[in-house]
Amino acid sequence: MARLQVVGATVVDGSGRDPVIADVAIDGRTLSRLGASSGRGDRLDATGLTMTPGLVDAHVHLGLSSPIQPQFSFQISAAEIAADIFATAGAALDAGFTTVRDTGGIDGGVVTTIANGKVRGPRVLSCGPVQCQTGGHGYFGADWEPSELWSAHHVPGLCALSMMSGNADELRSNVREAFRRGATFLKLCVTGGVVGAHDRLTDTQFTIDEISVAVQEAASRGTYVTVHAHNNEGIRNAIQAGARCVEHGTDLDEPTAALMAAHGVALVPTFAVVDQLLHHSAAAGLGESSRERVAGVRERMAEALHTAKAADVRIGLGSDLIGPAQSRRGEELTLRARLETPMDALVAATKTNAEILGLSGEVGVIAPGMQADLVLWNRNPLEDPEVFSDPTNAVVVIQAGKIVKDSR
Template identity: 65%
Template sequence: MTAVWFVHGNIADGSGDNPFPADVCVSDDVITQIGRAPADAATVELDGMLLTPGLIDAHVHLGLSSPIRAQFGFQLSIAELAADIFANAGHALDAGFTTLRDTGGIDRGVVEVLEKGKVRGPRVLSCGPVQCQTGGHGYYGAAWEPTEMWESHHLPGLVALSLMSGNADELRRNVRESFRRGATFLKLCVTGGVVGGHDHLGDTQFTVEEIAVAVEEARARGTYVTVHAHNNAGIRNAVLAGVRCIEHGTDIDEPTAELMSEHDVALVPTFAVINQLMDVESMDLDAATRDRVSGVRERMAAALKTARSAGVRIGLGTDLIGPHQERRGEELRLRAELESPMQALVSATRDNADILGIGDSVGMIRVGMRADLVGWRKDPLEDASVFADPNMAALVVKAGRIMKGDAR
């Protein structure tokens, strides 16, 4: 094994402890030592940079990387859709994100191309298409179009936005199909959403019994279910059905937060997308979207505080859509305003890794962990706006390989 030492940096290891000066030895793709490099070691000079674990985005939609109205109107070529997906994957890596959890939209082919290194990007965990109730959130076909035509818009190997289920049997068939096509976890929509076609935020979708079918199928494969959910009724249904995680959680109240904590159900809030959706013109969205998103940020911030007080595990996700996803680290800046830069970092590293079920290999700078590292030109714990600027991620290492930055 070839050992390389990253030297003369300060380490914020993902635990929440104060940074400390140390060198990090990487052999192949694993961290093998943390201490001081021997005099004759092969080194990469950090020049006092803060070294953090590679960031993790727990709520990504690479399959929605093109102008939204044009994509939903099926006006774009497969080549353009693919180009936009892989461009955003590269942007994520350059912003310091070495792992993404894609919560609906890409097909297995995208994951495999990234795994093989044919294009630059983070590693990706994918649920494949989102599981949606017939006529619920996640369906963007025309009102006159029969539901069964929706899947004809999928592009095998590239994009499959969602699958529609009218009952528990259809849901079981669809989740089994998703696993067959390479999903490593499941995502359901159990309430309406902000960028909705035929639904409202207050809607609840799928029954407890239906959600439990997906949980049963996921557990049979050693994995889990996460759910898109804004209102308390939908969240409580999902918790009682046995899901692992809630995405968004906009209106979580104290009783719901206590229920989540009791069942060890995590929360992944998503603030960056709210700011993004307010600019409906640049996002090429219907003006009604601005009305739907009004007040969501304030309510989500209150839900974050309530969940934290109840002891809920809280991760971090961006939920960015469209072609402008270069500043993925904006989510950490926004979270730092509500909590602290260190808490934002921990949520984006150790806590996200634990929620995703990969905390034994990524999310912290520890001996035996995979060597996912980011070196920052300025200290983001002193100024969280550094997280939001991809140019501040001077060095990005994924599984021991320098993906951005010049080794010296």
């Protein structure tokens, strides 16, 4: 079994405890000891570097790594889409993200291709295609295109943005198909969205009974449902139906936050995509209308974050970046650090996200027995959270005990 000693780093373990200078011993894929070096195995001198757990992004869209509108209108080949997906996966790893949760856009082949080591990338948990109601958020067909042709946009084994359902029976069939294609959890769109063609943020989508069908199918497989939701009515419907997580939560109010806390429902805010759409919508391959739709969302999402925190809701972290410009994924931590503290942002992106993804006890903290997913930074991101934004600051990335990046 390969052994590695990482010596002399300032260790920020992801739990929220103060940093300590310590050596970390890795045996195979696992962290075996935190403390003084035993001298066994290869030695990596990390003096002057800061170590954190491998970061976790709870809201990614690897399958939306090409310019969005051209991809949805068949102007980009499957080969180019695949190249963009795998480039984004490699960039996520280089930015220090060793685990991601894909919340819609890839098919099962992407997950297995990365897991088999054929291309570089983080560990990927995927919902497969997003579940949306007929014509709802997640459907981006042209106005003239009959909705039943939408599934023709799927590239089996590669990308599949969404599946549409007109009723509970269709939804049950679609979520079963998503699981057949490799999904390990489900995502439903229960409100309109920012990047949408046929809906508004105030729209509520899917009924409680329909959402309950997805929850039932997920529970029968030992997993859960998360929901795209911006408004309180949609969030409340999802909670009543049994969903376990809310993405975005832009207009979350105090009573709804209290309801989330009472039912153990987590929140994953997504600030980086809002900044992306406000300042770089063209780089994502989107039109000016996307910038207009996002106006005011950032301020309301920040208020929702503080409302959720006051209610003691478990709050994770997700970037939600789309299009080709996904290399600065760590900006989500920088943005959160400005709203909370750098330590809060780091814990959300490690320990808390691992809990939300069902990986607590495997990743998310630096402790004996955990998988050896680690990042060494050239400066302390707790002192300067801008460090998270630039992937070149992640000088060493270790995934499952293997050094996958070393730019020292």
